[in-house]
Amino acid sequence: MLTKAYEWLDERLDITPMWRDLADHEVPEHVNPAHHFSAFIYCFGGLTFFIVVIQILSGMFLAMYYVPDIENAWASVDYLQNEIAFGQIVRGMHHWGASVSIVMLFLHTLRVFFTGSYKHPREFNWVIGMLIFFTMLGLGLTGYLLPWDNKAYFATKVTIEIASSVPFLGDSIASFMQGGEIVGAQTLARFFAFHVFFLPALLLGLLGAHFILIRRQGISGPL
Incomplete structure (x- = not known):
């Protein structure tokens, strides 16, 4: 067939x-x-990609039940975790996978650095790798608020306060992240949009460019 x-x-x-x-x-x-x-040590990149695939698939399942507003966000997460078959397992995979993917990406970055794989002719791919790293951090940051519990709320407030301390641009960055004067409904909607649409699209584009360059330039040599 x-x-x-x-x-x-x-x-x-x-x-x-x-x-x-x-x-x-x-x-x-x-x-x-x-x-x-x-x-x-050359397996870290492949393992990171494997975890990213798990994150995408589990995130698609979670998005089927999640409601991105401040009145129903936590209730939808609670319903998913306690009422839906295998919901607790899938949410656990997504939750812990977010941390594991950052750890594996960090190990992969260390391997590339200490084996000199960022040097000629792979400088551009190193830049793309750094953009992937920061995109993954952005996904972790935006996803942390989505359950809309006390821990997520106050952790996000602290993060935005740290961002507001950036010289010259701090207030603009904080206002952009919050979507207003306080961490509220607009903040949750904005973080959801970035977590589900904008950052994943950016990540897929960067991964595609990353793999194309690896294919063209080959795997770097040993130390």
């Missing part, structure tokens, strides 16, 4: 050459754990 479907698509779209170009890629010996134990 799957073979016939693939043949039907291949006959019309000629996808086999594209698939072979992506799949037929020789992996350097120094990143093969079977030959070098230190090759495991």
Whole structure:
């Protein structure tokens, strides 16, 4: 069944050459754990991407039940966690996955730095990696407020107060994050929009550019 479907698509779209170009890629010996134990440090990037995929899939499930307003946000989270089958598991995966993804991304960044993989000709990919890092931090920040409990509320207030201390632009940044004078309904709506739409779109674009450059330049050599 799957073979016939693939043949039907291949006959019309000629996808086999594209698939072979992506799949037929020789992996350097120094990143093969079977030959070098230190090759495991080259797995951090792939593991980070795997966790990001889990975050996207679990986030899509959570978005089916979440209500982004201050009167129903916590109630929808409570309903999801206690009434929906496997809801507690999926929310737990999304919650802990947010922390694990930052840790894995940090380890991947350290590996790239200490093995000199950011040097010529990969300087541009290093910049993209840094943008991915800050985008992931932004996703963590905006997602933290969404449950709309006391911890999320006051943690967000502290974060905005820290942002307001930035020289010259602090007040503008705080006003933009809050959407007004206080942390309230507009803040929750704004954080939800960034967490679900703007930042994921930016992340997917950056990841696409990151993988294209890796494909063109190859995996960096050992230290």
